[in-house]
Amino acid sequence: MEDFKVTPWEVSGKVDYDKLIREFGTQRIDAMLKQRLATACSGKLHPMISRNFFFSHRDLNLILNDYEKGRGFFLYTGRKPSKGMHIGHLVSMVMTKWMQEKFKTNVYIEITDDEGFLHRKEDSWKDIQEAAHDNILDIIAVGFDPEKTFIFKDSEYIGNLYPMLLRAARKITGSTIKAVFGFNDSTNIGLSMYPAYQTMPTFFEKKRCLIPCGIDQDNYWRIQRDIAEGMGYYKTAAIHSAFIPPLQGIEGKMSSSGAKEAAIFLTDDEKTVKKKINKYAFSGGRATLEEHRKLGGNPDVDISYQWMKILFEPDDEKLAQIESDYRAGKILSGEMKQMLIERVNDYLEIHRKQRANAEKTIEKFMYKGKLAKEMWSKKYE
């Protein structure tokens, strides 16, 4: 019966997202809510929303209430440093950036260098710091507003919020952590404490916080929702995405800990992208050219099509055309791959340029921008 699995530490099988919504007790982002969102941001929705890649939420309706009443809200996302961000890591970042642009909100980006270090016994502190720097450049390249975005490393900001961290930690028991994170008595005490830090940015403002994240992360935020009101803050809201499938096929989730060929990394060059997609991208095409022309391909399982749908072909009309041409057998499997290769390489070329530029703006995001300066002058209790 259990043909798929979604926990914060494992995603496998063909995910039934409707079932997830029921099990997690979240809400679907339905047509009405999408309409409200479109009205609020006075424009077109991001394709990841309109195409239901972000499909679930908690309290997005309350976020919109607050926005409409002028109270506003703020955004929070983060990253556990590790060498090599891949396409899948972009999803939450791209959505957060889009929301910031549309709603002119502050964004807090937590770089959990402590978590990374506690998690990987083989890594030195220096390894983690290098990965953190590397990741921050990739994140900045997504295009956040340097005056309204605060990127911080846990290890650097700890002095500004330690009393508040203790206040949260005092409310969370070992049992809760074991249940939510799958920890046990062999888990090191640092890792067991860390989830308290993850709630911190949700308390950075006395407004409602919105977290764009994968549905597999929902569990983490339940801890925040359990303690938030007792801390004198709002329960955080969230919008949840589905998973970008690995190149090899529609099941599971693209992962950097899995095979390197299953993911496209932001540092992959043009040739590598071409090679990986040509060699590994699962195709919905038929066994022979003749059959394909006759019966057509299946975009529902074709990774090249799916990636374009999720992230690389924002134009709805073009996408619809590709889909119908593929189903009609007009587009061949290799042509579909070629379309993805071009789009991914275009995307990565821009990313690389913005990443090179990020070295110049990193100071703003972390220390000198308007929001960053404000944050460094604050002490949270």
Add this chain to the structure above:
Amino acid sequence: MEDFKVTPWEVSGKVDYDKLIREFGTQRIDAMLKQRLATACSGKLHPMISRNFFFSHRDLNLILNDYEKGRGFFLYTGRKPSKGMHIGHLVSMVMTKWMQEKFKTNVYIEITDDEGFLHRKEDSWKDIQEAAHDNILDIIAVGFDPEKTFIFKDSEYIGNLYPMLLRAARKITGSTIKAVFGFNDSTNIGLSMYPAYQTMPTFFEKKRCLIPCGIDQDNYWRIQRDIAEGMGYYKTAAIHSAFIPPLQGIEGKMSSSGAKEAAIFLTDDEKTVKKKINKYAFSGGRATLEEHRKLGGNPDVDISYQWMKILFEPDDEKLAQIESDYRAGKILSGEMKQMLIERVNDYLEIHRKQRANAEKTIEKFMYKGKLAKEMWSKKYE
């Protein structure tokens, strides 16, 4: 058979200190070691050592080796803030201060405001900070060297050592914490993390650390000894004291969480001291004056005598005289109490004066003294 109990969270019954040494696997501070110590500090030993109140140790011999070879060592003690320090809390402080004076070493005093806050759900952060300030004044009044002593609050110094804290935490599992501290799954995650912080000052210098503490605290330092060499530092050394008995009798340990009458607080005025001792101090005297004169008193269970032996009568000859006069029935129970009352009140009068003065030097100990300034300029990884 178990007629006494010594854990970091409970001391009860008549403690068999020899048995403790065997069970804990520590060493007795024997005559030879005392001789070495006396030679090293070129003078008389502190009465708490010569009279075997500090009776056990780990690696004190190695500390003396290091000292003799000119490598030196440093001292570490601490305090979990709570309103009202009592006589029992002075023991480690007085010993640490004596050692600093004799060996001219640096002293680190950790004020564990995080632990206090995590421990007492009913206290606000402000409550803990007030208690911390209050305790720091009492500690300074003991007479430490303001240029060679760094008193810090965990919450303030966290930013200077967080990476090193993570390094320690990564080496400590939940099982260890449960076994050593008696924690369980209902314990909050902050408290479970805290023991890693307690090891931090032992890594402040690349020398051996010596911790004067009650034997009941030995357990805590076993964690440090387990991880120290893997961190690139020495296993900490320690000297262990017996317990100052409560006024009501020779068993157990003076405690601020117990009855207020069982302890003399550093803030108790002359009248209160007189009243408490007269009313509650368990006497080794006989039932009637006649019997007492004839059979003599028993100093071994007489709390007034015991307190003088531990802390309030440094003169060995005087103490010996008191003892023999008491055994001979020459000193009456009430006279014994009167002797203690005078000595405690003399002690507290000086303490009060030094405490009033401490408001002026607190800045030095925490931020501006030679050692404090050095510490604030350091970052530990």
